[in-house]
């Protein structure tokens with residue numbers, strides 16, 4: 001069984017991952033409404049991946065014969081100014097999530113919970129990737145600037161992202 005402290009922290013992280021999923025779904029709607037179907041599709045895939053992250057925590061808690069208690073989600077932001085603002089928000093959000101994962105790891109070390117440390121290693125690697133990807137898209141958007149045709153090309157490129 002998990003300690004109460006770890007159990008509570010992992011339940012909290014299910015909520016955080018579900019909130020990420022919800023936020024990216026909201027961003028997907030914004031992109032679709034802004035006539036950027038490729039961006040919308042990318043965000044929808046991203047939203048689905050966040051749900052799988054939540055499910056990893058969900059399954060892990062049960063695997064440790066402990067109690068899953070789902071938390072309430074808050075309303076995600078629904079209005080954005082531009083694709084650039086959107087991806088800056090993504091990067092900021094992922095940095096926050098990295099901080100949460102690191103804090104969970106520290107807690108698992110403090111509690112001497114070795115299996116939880118091992119489980120969290122996957123997330124530490126995943127967060128590196130999430131921040132790298134968001135940073136790369138911001139770079140591309142910086143190059144695109146106010147160039148409409150270049151934005152459409154980037155939209156096509158993002159449409160190619162398939163669900164893992």
Ligand code: MG
Nearest residue numbers: 017020050053
């Ligand atoms: Mg995640």
